[in-house]
Amino acid sequence: QDPALVREITAAVKAAVNIPVIPKLTPNTPDIAAIARAALEAGADGLCAINTVGPGYTSAHGHAVLSNGEGGISGKGVLPTGLKCVRDVAAVSKRPIIGCGGVSSADDVRAYRDAGATVVGVGSALVGLTTQEIADYFVALEADLDSGGERAEALVRYDIDMRFRPVELVANTRVCADIALLTFDRAVNIQAGEFVFLWIPGLGEKPFSALVDDPFTLAVIDVGEFTHALLDLPVGTEAYVRGPHGIPVAPPDDARIMAVAGGTGLAAVYQLARDFGNAEIFAGARSADRLYFLDECRQVADVHVATDDGSEGFHGRVTELLRERLQAMSEAERDTLVFYNCGPEPMVHAALAVQREFCRPGQSFSAIDYLTKCGVGICGACAAPDGRRICVDGPFISAP
Known part of the structure; x- marks a missing residue:
């Protein structure tokens, strides 16, 4: 001025x-x-x-x-x-x-x-x-x-819903020192593959995949000020949800779903396996104490567990376990697979590398936790290396 x-x-x-x-x-x-x-x-x-x-x-x-x-x-x-x-x-x-x-x-x-x-x-x-x-x-x-x-x-999308809907925390279950499951008092209308923003007035808002839609449940890992505060969020706290945003996944009817998850990436694939069936979940973690929700996963999918230290399941990387599974399959079986990868970026890239050894690139879809701010594609913060914006083109995007 x-x-x-x-x-x-x-x-x-x-x-x-x-x-x-x-x-x-x-x-x-x-x-x-x-x-x-x-x-x-x-x-x-x-x-x-x-x-x-x-x-x-x-x-x-x-x-x-x-x-x-x-x-x-x-x-x-x-x-x-x-x-x-x-x-x-x-x-x-x-x-x-x-x-x-x-x-x-x-x-x-x-x-x-x-x-x-x-x-x-x-x-x-x-x-x-x-x-x-x-x-x-x-x-x-x-x-x-x-x-x-x-x-x-x-x-022009004048119908984008940016309203905040109230939810109340009813359970805060600590998995380990830096992971917790937050359960709220109601359901949210969210399909597999979509995500929501959780807003705490005075603290801020961040995007999350819903581990469960009913009751609305989040898997939270401590990666910054907001998520650190969520780990100790007291029961009874009123929070607000915006969304859902993103594109729901739509696997072919005859597909065998292979969901590969690390860290809190399980939150992005559990509902997918639950809603579409015919699924296998590969859950990876550094150690057994960082695993969660496995009993629920086993009710909806065949579950394969890998820990880096061997404290539960396969001793090694989850991508190594995935390679063993794919090697045991026939080419005809592998042709029916659709992969959904979610977790830390190095894990996702490693999973894609394994999948390319056995399957076509078009069979793989991945959600990487790029920085997401607006959720509606306008700020560009969540752009993937090829320019696609995770919040509107994904979060699961096809392999480049």
Whole structure:
């Protein structure tokens, strides 16, 4: 908002890099043209307008949803503000302008171009769309711009459910020093392969696969501040659930399911085996004291256990146990297999390597715990190396 600061920062960035510098301007200023001029004077190669509007405040069940309390507003509602700001910036700039904020249709793109934008950005309209759906959206948007039609906006997911539903903790069962099972007082509507966010006001929210949907049960491992606090969460605590998110798994009717799990990865595959049947579960852990829910697993699948120290089951890696099982199968049997891998990234890659020795890549699907923040594909934090976003394209994605 301070032209002098904008000038100083832009000049410093220009001096440090050899790529185009395009500052993204805040709309939360009485004179956006002034900060646009300051950026241009400092050597900006172009300008982008707008950043988020606000800050704003949103709440659920009497609590601020954002950990910071307030945050920027984006989406369809900021379109008029974005258009006005681009007009104001275009009045003082002959350099390229990226116009963005509230774009979802060809009419919105035309409006930004009329306001002076050289390039138009689309962001919030892509919430909840898979990679293929985004491609379909932009094909439709380009066709609309050529034909004068308005088909693209019909592909926007205005139905994404971001509500928080209350649950109460009724049991906190410690498995070992850093793993616990949390059981809540009601069921959640979640299918195998989907995930939810658990929100504790004042603490934050994180994504989890549901070990069990009814009663809603989570397997939690201590990997940070939030999960550390969950290990000691007292019975009676009210928490909130958002979701489900992700794509449910859909194995072929005649498939033999091979679920390979390490750590809390079992939470992502138990319901899969329970709901589809004809399954084998390979559960791996460092030691016997880190294993959990095996009796329940044995009721729905053939269970194979491996521990690194040999304290239970096969002595060695779970992927070594998997190799032994696959070696014992005929080629015809292996052709019917579908693999679902979930656990630490090294384990998943090792499982994929074993599976490629005996089966086709298309038979394997994996869920790796990449950092997941929004759950609806808009932040990009959970992108896999090939660009697929785990929260909307997965969490189980096919082998690359």
